[in-house]
Amino acid sequence: MSVPVLILVTRPLDDESEGSTDARPAPFSQADPALPHLSVLDLGATRGDGVFETVMVAEGAAPAIDAHLDRFAASAKLLDLPEPNREVWRAAFDAAVAAHPPVELLAVKLVLTRGIEGQDAPTGWILAQPGRDFSRERVEGVRVVTLDRGYRHDVAATSPWLLQGAKTLSYAVNTAAIREAKRRGAHDVIFTSSDGFVLEAPTASVLLREGDRFTTPSAELGILPGTTQRRAFALLEELGYETGSVRLRSSELGRADALWLVSSIRRAVPVVELDGVAKAVDRELTARLNEYLGEH
């Protein structure tokens, strides 16, 4: 097994006021991932109080890095965390990629926590390791169940403290939902709002095809704006298809001609079964999507 590359981002924020560039410590440094680096007092570990992104690097290229850095900053803002220094994180990301032996697919995780309680200094790190191989899932697809996320579709607007739309470290519900899916004989979940709208998967966006029209649930529903979904739409538009972000009722999922879960590392995985009912799979388009997402 290969050894992950760990970069500790020791100066994760914008701190230009702190004096001359020369006097400052390096903004990041490589560290041994086999050693412990986090305090048990870190609010990331004790409160899930932080944000993250997982960036795909395929054959050394990271086509979506800017979109991920945008979303990383947006998540931090939703949590009232200070703004991550984009240049520092970009350079640390490049350093992590450069330090890892070449692999086909690298999964690079960026994490920013609120830091040690009472110290007012966020903790940041980047971990690069080979991405799991999902080539089988891309062809064979996944069985999916719909599960209630418990929130109305409009809570991001009415109740921003629920942090919907932020990619936070408080992910226990997402992992619990996937365990529930497995208990039901499925692989993954599509969350629905308590008032019946389609939302997202725990770690992926949902893509639907109806005829020549492709849609995804709107980010206004308190879900993550999908970086991979956006790239998928770019291809679909090139191919002449109509695309759109919409509010979808759960019932519309069943009516769709085809469904995919799309995310950085898995790319486009077709849904072959939804709540126990078989779904048709467009193998040709799926293959084309995955080829494109591996390169763009």
Added chain:
Amino acid sequence: MSVPVLILVTRPLDDESEGSTDARPAPFSQADPALPHLSVLDLGATRGDGVFETVMVAEGAAPAIDAHLDRFAASAKLLDLPEPNREVWRAAFDAAVAAHPPVELLAVKLVLTRGIEGQDAPTGWILAQPGRDFSRERVEGVRVVTLDRGYRHDVAATSPWLLQGAKTLSYAVNTAAIREAKRRGAHDVIFTSSDGFVLEAPTASVLLREGDRFTTPSAELGILPGTTQRRAFALLEELGYETGSVRLRSSELGRADALWLVSSIRRAVPVVELDGVAKAVDRELTARLNEYLGEH
């Protein structure tokens, strides 16, 4: 500032099958809290995937330790974590208390995470440090706002994967709600369900008085069974008051003769203002409650 006592619980589970007692490593050991002890791959830190308890130790006594160990096991079960070995955790707790210099109030935190991704070995630790002094809040009270928790009152029954009723490390929403309260000029929050029932505070139970009857929202509403609330009820019953766990409408909060937030470290803090409206404070009963909670 005093130095916290850290105990790493290296054998947090029941593992009697692992061979003779003599051959096994010690189930826990003291460690330096100033050093890092957690991997950046620990699912506690990357997914908020774990559970915790905070136990009050007053003058060396921990009257609620059994109730906390019960709830710790119940939370682990809700997360499909293996059952913590009660004897090990109890002994590690005692060791943490014994290792700390005597203080009036010690806050002892027990944490169990799902461990390092892929290793199937939970991480456990106990941290003991002096509890913050809330004697002023116990007299002067706190201003509270009600905030929507976003969930219906019945999601614990309909959607157990939402983990309501478990004390998890995915606490980012709780801290975000408290920041929202502060933006509104208040100190704390009482969560309400999306369908209008009173739930709990982010880190406390809610206690209401109406005449000679004291109530708290029922644990069936997907909230934590309060260990301090239970002790408060024991005193109130001794004093001849009626107590009960009930479903309360948000509107009933305003009608209550008096309101408290109760939790291990803060004990009983009177609510002096609810959503901008002053509440009466029963100073004598509050003092009596706090005296009792410090001892029982």
